[in-house]
Amino acid sequence: MSGRVLVGVKRVIDYAVKIRVKPDHSGVVTEGVKHSMNPFCEIAVEEAVKMKEKKLIKEVVVVSCGPQQVQETIRTALAMGADRGIHVEVPAKEYESLGPLQVSKILAALAKKEEAQLVILGKQAIDGDCNQTGQMTAALLDWPQGTFASEVTLEGDKVKVVREIDGGLETIKINTPAVLTADLRLNTPRYATLPNIMKAKKKKIANVKPADLGVDLTSRLEVLRVDEPPQRQAGVKVETVDDLVGKLREAGRI
Amino acid sequence: MANPLRGEVVKLYKNLLYVGREYPKGATYFRERLKCAFMKNKDVTDPEKISTLVKRGNFVIKELEALYFLRKYRTMKQRYYGDEPVKK
Numbered sequence: 001m002s003g004r005v006l007v008g009v010k011r012v013i014d015y016a017v018k019i020r021v022k023p024d025h026s027g028v029v030t031e032g033v034k035h036s037m038n039p040f041c042e043i044a045v046e047e048a049v050k051m052k053e054k055k056l057i058k059e060v061v062v063v064s065c066g067p068q069q070v071q072e073t074i075r076t077a078l079a080m081g082a083d084r085g086i087h088v089e090v091p092a093k094e095y096e097s098l099g100p101l102q103v104s105k106i107l108a109a110l111a112k113k114e115e116a117q118l119v120i121l122g123k124q125a126i127d128g129d130c131n132q133t134g135q136m137t138a139a140l141l142d143w144p145q146g147t148f149a150s151e152v153t154l155e156g157d158k159v160k161v162v163r164e165i166d167g168g169l170e171t172i173k174i175n176t177p178a179v180l181t182a183d184l185r186l187n188t189p190r191y192a193t194l195p196n197i198m199k200a201k202k203k204k205i206a207n208v209k210p211a212d213l214g215v216d217l218t219s220r221l222e223v224l225r226v227d228e229p230p231q232r233q234a235g236v237k238v239e240t241v242d243d244l245v246g247k248l249r250e251a252g253r254i
Numbered sequence: 255m256a257n258p259l260r261g262e263v264v265k266l267y268k269n270l271l272y273v274g275r276e277y278p279k280g281a282t283y284f285r286e287r288l289k290c291a292f293m294k295n296k297d298v299t300d301p302e303k304i305s306t307l308v309k310r311g312n313f314v315i316k317e318l319e320a321l322y323f324l325r326k327y328r329t330m331k332q333r334y335y336g337d338e339p340v341k342k
Contacts, residue, residue, distance in 0.1 A: 015329055016278075039330055126333075184330055191319040194272035 003058030005048045006116040007082065008107055009041040011066060011073040012127040025225045027096070028127075037073045040122025042080070042189035043182040047152060048120050049081035050187065056154045057117065059083045063110055065103055067092045071205060078200035079192035085205035086110060090217065097219040100128070104136035109213040111141060116177060118159070123148055123181040134181035144174035148183040259304045266311040267292060273318050278325065 013019060014034040021028055037045075048060040062077040064070040065088040074085035088106050090098055111119050119141075124131035138145035146152070146161030150169065153160040154176075163170045164183045192200075210217050238244045248254045257263075267288070274284035295307055 015326060039326055126330075184327070184335070188323055188327075191273075191322065193315075193319075194269050197272075 002115040002117050004114055004116050005051065005057050005060050005118045005120060006107070006111050006114055007041075007044050007048045007060060007062050007077065008103070008119070008121040008133065009045060009062055009064045009073055009077050010038045010122070010125045010127075011035050011064065011070045012038045012125050015039060015126055021226050021228050025227060027223065027226050035069070035072075037076050038122050038125045038127075039189075040124060040126070040182055040184070041077075042122075043184065043186050044120040044122045044180075045077045045080050045082060046187045046189040047149075047180075047182055048118075049190075051152075051154060052081065052083075061086060061114060061116070063088060063107065065090050065098060065106055065210075066095050074205055075197065075200050076192045078203045078205075079196040080190055081196075082203075084203055086208055087205050088208050088210060088213075090210060094217055097221070098217065099219055099221055100130045100132035100136055102215070102217045102219060104133050104140055105215045106210060106213060107133070107137045108140040109215055110208075111137070111177070113213070118176060119143075119179045121179070121181050123183050134179055138179035141177075141179065144178045145180070146172060146174055146178060147181045149180050150183050150185045152180060152186070257299065257301070257304070259301055259308070262308055263292075263304065266308050269315060270311060273315055276322055277318075 012035065013028070013030065014036045017034055019028050045060075045062065048057070051057045052060050060082040061084055062074050062082045063086045064074050064077075067090065071085075071087055074087055078085055088110075107119060107121075110116075119134075119137060121134045121137070123134065134147055135145060146159065146163065148164040149161050150164045151160075151162035155173075157176050158173055159176055159178055159180070160171065160173050161180060163172060164185070236247070238247060245254070270288055271285065274288060275281045277284040298304055298307065
């Protein structure tokens with residue numbers, strides 16, 4: 001048992017920022033826009049750090065893939081209490097086509113290399129909303145998976161996961177090593193304070209290239225077009241019930 | 255004559271400034287208020303009073319952190335768990 005937890009984090013456009021689509025419909029505007037750590041990844045980091053504080057595990061390693069800027073996100077995770085970081089360097093050009101499959105290949109390779117006992121990820125990122133990375137990582141590693149975790153308990157070499165499913169909760173017990181994905185209610189992530197950010201600057205971030213891990217990043221997907229959601233039509237006020245009925249009939253609702 | 259608590263006050267100011275970067279009404283709005291709040295007490299020299307004020311500052315940091323967390327949590331809940339009843 002290595003006692004090592006690998007946590008994947010993603011740098012996304014901040015949740016409070018209004019997303020704008022590029023005029024040529026090829027994607028969304030990311031230049032000059034505030035970025036931060038994906039909220040679900042924060043929950044994943046918090047869970048790993050909590051386990052470490054309870055001395056259930058020995059080390060928390062954060063991983064992020066992308067250009068130079070993702071180091072900021074890794075730093076935030078280190079400030080929250082992770083021990084060291086791994087930056088998988090993917091140039092900005094290739095990063096655009098980096099999908100869940102490519103990331104899960106990287107994570108799977110790293111999980112093997114680091115002999116991780118657990119891999120904890122956010123259930124999905126708020127930019128791509130794919131909700132696939134955790135599942136695919138588990139499949140590639142052929143490890144059990146506990147997705148949408150709302151409660152996690154380590155019990156020796158097993159882990160009990162309470163999962164959020166449609167209309168209720170499901171409790172499963174799986175063997176480690178395993179892949180977990182964090183749901184919103186798993187915990188309340190702590191804030192990365194300034195003193196902690198400063199302390200985190202002393203922690204190490206290793207630089208890795210996808211080629212070193214033997215991972216091929218070619219994507220089989222092609223983005224055809226990105227559009228904004230349709231604008232909501234303005235409502236109308238009606239004077240009388242007859243007007244209302246008339247309007248509804250006009251719209252073919254009754 | 256530098257007050258021995260000067261370092262602590264400066265540290266508090268820096269920490270508050272950092273937390274304020276994420277303030278919903280903008281960092282500038284926050285900075286102005288922050289400066290006002292500190293300037294208001296610039297003549298306080300009693301170490302006990304300064305300590306109380308620093309404690310209050312640290313409490314404000316905790317409150318802000320809680321505010322940010324709730325704001326984020328609520329937004330996520332609205333976006334991804336929209337049809338469920340809002341849990342208080």
